[in-house]
Amino acid sequence: KNEVEQSPQNLTAQEGEFITINCSYSVGISALHWLQQHPGGGIVSLFMLSSGKKKHGRLIATINIQEKHSSLHITASHPRDSAVYICAAPPTSGTYKYIFGTGTRLKVLA
Amino acid sequence: EAQVTQNPRYLITVTGKKLTVTCSQNMNHEYMSWYRQDPGLGLRQIYYSMNVEVTDKGDVPEGYKVSRKEKRNFPLILESPSPNQTSLYFCASSPLRSAGKNIQYFGAGTRLSVL
Numbered sequence: 001k002n003e004v005e006q007s008p009q010n011l012t013a014q015e016g017e018f019i020t021i022n023c024s025y026s027v028g029i030s031a032l033h034w035l036q037q038h039p040g041g042g043i044v045s046l047f048m049l050s051s052g053k054k055k056h057g058r059l060i061a062t063i064n065i066q067e068k069h070s071s072l073h074i075t076a077s078h079p080r081d082s083a084v085y086i087c088a089a090p091p092t093s094g095t096y097k098y099i100f101g102t103g104t105r106l107k108v109l110a
Numbered sequence: 111e112a113q114v115t116q117n118p119r120y121l122i123t124v125t126g127k128k129l130t131v132t133c134s135q136n137m138n139h140e141y142m143s144w145y146r147q148d149p150g151l152g153l154r155q156i157y158y159s160m161n162v163e164v165t166d167k168g169d170v171p172e173g174y175k176v177s178r179k180e181k182r183n184f185p186l187i188l189e190s191p192s193p194n195q196t197s198l199y200f201c202a203s204s205p206l207r208s209a210g211k212n213i214q215y216f217g218a219g220t221r222l223s224v225l
Contacts, residue, residue, distance in 0.1 A: 033214070041198065041219045043200060045213040086153065097166075097169065098155055099155075102150065
């Protein structure tokens with residue numbers, strides 16, 4: 001069993017739909033990161049959160065440390081949101097070894 | 111412009127021919143890391159460095175070497191590449207203020223094929 005698991009693996013949505021991607025982890029962590037990988041391959045960091053909720057434009061990330069679960073929401077989805085979304089966890093032991101989920105491939109249709 | 115630069119972007123080589131993938135950052139970050147990405151397996155950490163002359167193994171270090179002689183550079187060395195090292199490689203950097211709580215900046219990736 002992977003220490004960081006994402007669901008779903010693939011997701012197809014119609015433009016305008018509300019999207020949720022889930023990330024569950026079994027390790028203790030200090031923070032959880034959400035990354036976006038564009039179809040061209042480049043990776044950008046979207047969020048780093050250790051508690052509560054963060055919002056950036058139409059993207060919202062939440063985390064429940066006790067339940068070891070985080071969600072990434074996209075409101076009013078658009079075809080340009082099509083990408084692979086990856087969650088990543090560095091363990092609380094203070095190491096800098098990141099563990100990644102296998103990613104959720106999102107396709108938003110016009 | 112703040113960036114992490116990897117070179118080359120694409121590389122085709124043959125088994126056993128030593129190669130180096132360079133990584134350079136201009137943000138004065140202490141932390142640098144190398145990852146490989148494979149279908150179905152996601153990103154996996156190869157090596158990381160917390161500062162000059164300080165490196166440590168990630169989850170998949172076999173067959174790779176790194177060095178950190180200067181703060182800005184963190185090259186990945188494949189002494190004797192094998193076909194199972196065919197992958198997409200990313201370099202990343204971040205500050206080192208709080209363990210795990212720093213946004214990482216990624217390079218554009220290097221697609222390596224070992225024949």
